[in-house]
Amino acid sequence: MSTQERLIETTRELLWERGYVGTSPKAILQRAGVGQGSMYHHFTGKQDLALAAIRRTGEEMRATVDRLLDADGPAYDRVAAYLLRERDVLRGCPVGRLTMDPDVIADDELHGPVEETIAYVRARLADVVQEGVDSGEFASHLVPREIAAAVVATVQGGYVLARASGGTDAFDAGVRGLLSLLKPSPAPPSPAPTA
């Protein structure tokens, strides 16, 4: 792996662990095993390097969401796949956590990819919910973009609960709670499910 790659990957790790204000160039260089000169050769500074790292993390997340939601099957199952996917719960969301970073929010460049990534996930989930409403799988009074927001919020907030309590149970509880609310009723005998 090139020096530049190592810098980006190490920055991604540290941004995830400690956020932007909590990550110093020095810490990145030490963990990457790279000298200071290399970083300022490939990037203009901390912000520029963080930008490359955040963009890549955003791309990765969008790809993951695509993979989960592009699957076949009922809308409920795809939403459930998103909610139940394997996660490093106690580490939190590498994109979402940046929203609590004052220097990220204050910087349009850094804020951009964060905003786009979260918006993308919400939009893709809203589409799936819309399909579920259209097919009669979900109640017609449900508003897809509201349900999508609730789904993403449950995940993002689940990380908060998990980290607050020091365990993953709270995350799982929130997800199960939401799924229990979302689950299509046991379906009265048979009003032609494939209609």
Next chain:
Amino acid sequence: MSTQERLIETTRELLWERGYVGTSPKAILQRAGVGQGSMYHHFTGKQDLALAAIRRTGEEMRATVDRLLDADGPAYDRVAAYLLRERDVLRGCPVGRLTMDPDVIADDELHGPVEETIAYVRARLADVVQEGVDSGEFASHLVPREIAAAVVATVQGGYVLARASGGTDAFDAGVRGLLSLLKPSPAPPSPAPTA
């Protein structure tokens, strides 16, 4: 207000805005208009001052939750009151945001009041949901502590969505989405609601 009070209140503000790693003693002193000596007279250091600030913020939050959930009325209305209460959405949660702070999570003293406060809110909400299940207001298959976790997570995650998008709409959407899922069905004619 005493110097000590000013320090605590200013620290609460800065922890809310910038988190623990993003807040320096110097910044606190400047905003509070206090010299360095005063801080080290009243507190042993940054951690000690932050602890006082976090404890107070936690107490305040527990009091707010008590006020909202102790009200009379259907469980749904009380949960809705919690979800719909006035909030400074774009500032996020002064307690929840600390869970993303690596130095808070790594420090048992600082972590303590954060954990207790979030656990308290979840427990109080779970009690309300349990009442709703017991009274038949909510479906019997719902698990109170799971619904409570979903409710708190929706709020905590709603802040993330709001800050990511730079507006409060996403928060409101998530809350409305959850409430639409939670809302007791329009109630078939009249199976004695006060039974």
Next chain:
DNA sequence: GTCTATATGGTGATAGAC
């Protein structure tokens, strides 16, 4: 490309005068 100085200002804490 990568390295090691070097520089300026911030961080977190202590010392001791008033």
Next chain:
DNA sequence: GTCTATCACCATATAGAC
């Protein structure tokens, strides 16, 4: 109680040798 040194160390960036 509050203030102003003072301190050792870190943060971020630049300069220039190799």
